[in-house]
Amino acid sequence: MADKKAKCVALFSGGLDSSLAILLMLRQNIDVTALMFLTHFGCDIVDKSSCSQDPEPMSKKFGFTVKMMHLGEKFIDIVRNPKYGHGKNMNPCVDCRILMLSEAKQFMEMTGADFLITGEVLGQRPKSQFRNSMNAVERDADVEGILLRPLCAKLLEPTIPEKEGLVDREQLLDINGRGRKRQMELARKFGLEDYPTPAAGCLLTDKKYSERLRDLMGHQEQINFDDLNLLRVGRHFRFNDDAKMIVGRNEIENDKIERYKEYHDLIFEAKQTGSPIVLLKGVPSDDALEFAARLTARYCDLKHEPEVEITISNGDGERKIKVPPFKNSEEKQFQL
Numbered sequence: 224m225a226d227k228k229a230k231c232v233a234l235f236s237g238g239l240d241s242s243l244a245i246l247l248m249l250r251q252n253i254d255v256t257a258l259m260f261l262t263h264f265g266c267d268i269v270d271k272s273s274c275s276q277d278p279e280p281m282s283k284k285f286g287f288t289v290k291m292m293h294l295g296e297k298f299i300d301i302v303r304n305p306k307y308g309h310g311k312n313m314n315p316c317v318d319c320r321i322l323m324l325s326e327a328k329q330f331m332e333m334t335g336a337d338f339l340i341t342g343e344v345l346g347q348r349p350k351s352q353f354r355n356s357m358n359a360v361e362r363d364a365d366v367e368g369i370l371l372r373p374l375c376a377k378l379l380e381p382t383i384p385e386k387e388g389l390v391d392r393e394q395l396l397d398i399n400g401r402g403r404k405r406q407m408e409l410a411r412k413f414g415l416e417d418y419p420t421p422a423a424g425c426l427l428t429d430k431k432y433s434e435r436l437r438d439l440m441g442h443q444e445q446i447n448f449d450d451l452n453l454l455r456v457g458r459h460f461r462f463n464d465d466a467k468m469i470v471g472r473n474e475i476e477n478d479k480i481e482r483y484k485e486y487h488d489l490i491f492e493a494k495q496t497g498s499p500i501v502l503l504k505g506v507p508s509d510d511a512l513e514f515a516a517r518l519t520a521r522y523c524d525l526k527h528e529p530e531v532e533i534t535i536s537n538g539d540g541e542r543k544i545k546v547p548p549f550k551n552s553e554e555k556q557f558q559l
């Protein structure tokens with residue numbers, strides 16, 4: 224081994240595999256900075272529906288640094304237009320890996336680190352798929368030779384840090400396949416107790432969320448973060464190319480809709496009774512106004528009345544109209 228203390232940058236999800244990869248480096252007295260990437264699509268610690276957890280207790284216990292990095296617009300661009308296409312839903316996994324590794328490489332160069340690590344395990348996906356997509360990922364992210372996968376390194380060609388003696392290849396592993404037995408044994412050995420069960424992926428792997436996102440991207444050139452946040456809330460109805468409605472299903476969702484609305488968006492409510500907040504985004508034509516008002520009537524507590532008074536408001540003021548609630552699920556054909 225060389226005298227110099229090596230430094231690496233880890234892609235860190237907070238899950239078991241990436242945690243073990245870090246611990247394998249720390250065991251070799253290698254300095255680790257773990258990058259936790261955040262996007263607007265979950266799998267991050269600012270989102271309670273996420274698969275990850277607060278990394279601080281672990282980083283303190285084992286002695287490594289964690290940095291959060293939000294991928295922001297760059298991630299939205301690859302979701303809209305992925306070079307390697309989407310997975311089953313709107314998840315652009317190959318492009319996502321490329322983006323994360325490119326960002327990690329930049330960070331590595333900026334901080335004078337020597338190489339990158341991930342918690343990937345050979346054979347968690349079919350071998351050819353792994354090799355093909357990994358080759359593409361390494362090439363496009365420009366990380367060939369500097370990306371070490373400590374959990375399965377012995378099954379792969381030696382990387383530059385191994386050849387240069389910064390990392391002792393003998394202490395790396397040869398884990399293969401989908402089983403998690405070896406990882407769990409290793410976690411016990413390292414004293415790693417509190418790790419999340421493997422997650423299915425980010426929100427982009429969710430069918431319903433993906434349908435809503437596809438619809439949004441198909442109808443709106445500019446998408447802001449409130450638009451994305453709204454995709455997680457309520458029932459969504461695409462009325463026409465210019466107008467969409469979102470119906471709160473409970474008080475929490477009503478509050479969120481109020482929070483994410485913009486100044487000119489119209490809010491519909493049956494104020495005299497228990498009512499959803501209904502948001503109209505887009506062009507408020509007469510037909511769209513009537514549709515949103517009838518939706519509000521349909522989901523309020525007076526839905527069996529022949530007519531319900533609905534208040535329509537935005538930042539400029541309010542007015543009232545009376546409409547019949549939708550009957551017999553007429554509105555369903557518009558639902559996303």
Ligand code: SF4
Pocket residue numbers: 266314315316317319320423424425426427428
């Ligand atoms: S599931 Fe989501 S976060 Fe995970 S690789 Fe795919 S796109 Fe990226």
